[in-house]
Amino acid sequence: MFTQAPVEAAVQKAGATQDSAFVRLWLGFATARVAVGVALVLLLAGSMLLGPQPVSGWLVGMCATYLVAALAVRLFMRPATHPGSAFDPQWVSSIGVDLLVFSCLQFLQAGGIYYSPLFAVPVLMASVLGSTLLALGTAAAVALILLAEAWVLALEATGDLAHRFLQAGLSGIGFFALAFLAHQLALRLEREETAARQGRKAAQMQAQVNQLVIATLGDGVLVVDLDGHVQAANPAARELLGPGAQLREAPLQLAAQPAWSQVAAMAQRTFETGQPQVADVAVQHGAGLPRRMFVRTRLAAAGDQPGDSLCVVFMQDLREMEARLRTEKLAAMGRMSTAVAHEIRNPLAAISQANELLDEELKEPAQRQLSALVRQNAQRLSQIVEEILDVARVQHHSPQAGTVGPELDPAVRGFVQDWTDQNQSGGRVQLALGAPGEHIAIEPDHLRRLLVNLLDNALRYASQSPDAIQVATSVEGMPVLTVWSDGAALEPAVERHLFEPFFSSESRSSGLGLYICRELCERHGARIGYRRRASPGGDGREGNAFFVAFRTAAPPAVTAEFAKMTA
Incomplete structure (x- = not known):
């Protein structure tokens, strides 16, 4: 039993794109109609000029008009269907014109030519590109036309014309069979095309997901063929291989640079033995220290032939692992x-x-x-x-919106005064407060602990001269607290580990002061850092400055007003 028209399902789902099989079939039928029109014009014109049977000129003109119409349809029209529409005007106009022209030629027997086979064009077109009703209706119309022609001949001639009715009936049955088989094949083509489209969409989606996952992996991934060409490399792999890989697009040649020779050798051993390889590899980047990597290889079969296999190389930076x-x-x-x-x-x-x-x-x-x-x-x-x-x-929480924060300058002044009284170092500390009215998002006790740790650290390395330690506040888009001391510059190795726990350049220190400062800042959304800079007092001395940039908080008046509005 026939089901929904394949062109209505397939062309609509594909958006009438050029990669649809039904669009290509429509173009083929449109081209065939043009070829039929050219053949009819040539045959009838030749018969009119040279044939023994006279051919009327209006028949030649009708065929020429048919040729022009078919050519216009082929050049300027495209299939346009709507779900549920059994008779698309475009199909009906094309098929109707074919039936009309071929019927006239069949009834008139112009040039003594047998035109019945031409009806296969509209029948096939309706069966392949049309709905069930259009396919059966076209076959029925052709059968009726052939029977009508046999009846007309029976009226005009005498004798036994049963063979003509038999021939017309058999031809009609043949067209019905042709319509049925062609429509079934079209339905099967539609189902296969739909399945292929869905499979292609799923494959594309899976490929995009795989590419996204591989691209965002922290580990490097290389896909290497038997000749040592890198067919694919994610950003992490290019970073690990160095500038030579970052400046080039795939495929890369592993043997192109000596620094990659160990990776290339592991891939080659994987192809030769068929077994995964594991090793620590060092890749030299310029004149600096080599980058140590943990490399694993796996063999992946990409085809039936041995030469189609690919080697997948996984690289991990040993520094990150450590x-x-x-x-x-x-x-x-x-x-x-x-x-x-x-x-x-x-x-x-x-x-x-x-x-x-x-x-x-x-x-x-x-x-x-x-x-x-x-x-x-x-x-x-x-x-x-x-x-x-x-x-x-240290509690793992951040201040909520609307929370009252301490005012930076008075809090810093009070905490510094308490610290200098306790350590008897008032002459060595200078205050420069430049953030009046700025409320910061941190608990007062945590601010005190943060400032005391920074002052203890500064006192440990500062000299005995006056103003050896300077505490300053400022507004640089955010409220900033700076604790400066005139100590010696830090070594690069010490600077890299400043805020790590249990790290200290002194044997008598626990190495937790700056680590606690960093933890307190992270809990309250603040940022802490270090740089070598001139003193905030402007005397030109170089020293070590630890700065903290705070988030701002609502002042008490704003918070009280907010509480009234939300009560």
Whole structure:
């Protein structure tokens, strides 16, 4: 049983694009109609001029008109269908014109030519490109035309004309069979084209997803053929291979640069043995240190022939692997240090208390000196324990919108005054406050801890001269706090690890002060950094400056108004 017209399903779904099989079939039928028109004009014109049977000139003109119409359809029209429309005007006009012209030629027997085979063109066109109703209707119309011609001949002639009716009936049955078979083939073509289109869409989507995943991978991926050509490389792989790979498009030649020779050798061994390879490889980038990589290869069959296989190379930067391992070790060490600090704090408090009680009984200077030494080291241990516990105390939250933040300048002035009184270093600290009225998004206690850690760090390396430590505030798009000291410049190796935990250039420091500062800044959306610069006081001295850029917070008046509006 016939179903929906294939052209209505296929051409509409494909958007009448040139890659549709039905569009190509329509173009083929349109070209065939032009060829039929040319043949009819030539045959009838030849018969009119040279044939024994006279041919009317209006028949030649009709064929010429048919040729012009067919040529216009071929050049200027394209298939346009609508779902559910059984008779598209374009198909009906083309098929109707064919039936009209061929019927006139068949009835008149112009030039003594048998024109019945020409009806195969509109029948095939309706069956392949039209709906079920159009296909059956066209076949029925052709059968009726042939029977009508036989009836007309029976009226005009005498004798037994049964063979003409038989011939017309058999021809009609043949056209019905032709329409049925052609339509079934068209339906099958439509189903296969739809399935192919869906499969192609799924394959394209999968390929896009694969490309996106590979392009965003942190590990490098290379696809190498048997000749050592890199057929594909993601950005991470180009970064690992160096400038020579970044400036060129695929395919690259691994043997083109000596720095890639180890990777090329691993790929070649993979092809020769068929087994995956694993090794640590060093790629030299210019005159700097070589980049060490962990390289794995896998063989992927891309076709039936052995030469079609591809080698997939996975590359990992050993520096990143070591950094992740170091981070995990530091996290484990931090958890262990916190637990140890909790266990140390109580015995340490007991030692300090016992030392104070013992100190009251001591009279000799040497013994009191030993007691003072115990007190100093106990205080140092207590400070280290508190710094370790400070890391665990930092809460993982950020200030909410509308939260009241401290005003930067008064808070900094008060905290600096407390610190200088405690450390008896007021003459070495200079204040330069330049952010009046700026409220920052950080808790006051965290701001105090941040500033005290930066001042302790500055005091450790500053000289004894006046104004060796300078604390300044400013507004540079965001409120900025700067703690400057006139210490010596940091070595590059020290500068790279400034904010890492347990890193210090001094043996008597826990290495947690700057790490706690960084953690506090991250919790409150602030940014901390270091640079070598001139002093904020403008005296031209070079020193080490630690700066913190804060997010702004709502002042108390705005927050109170906001609370009234939302109450």
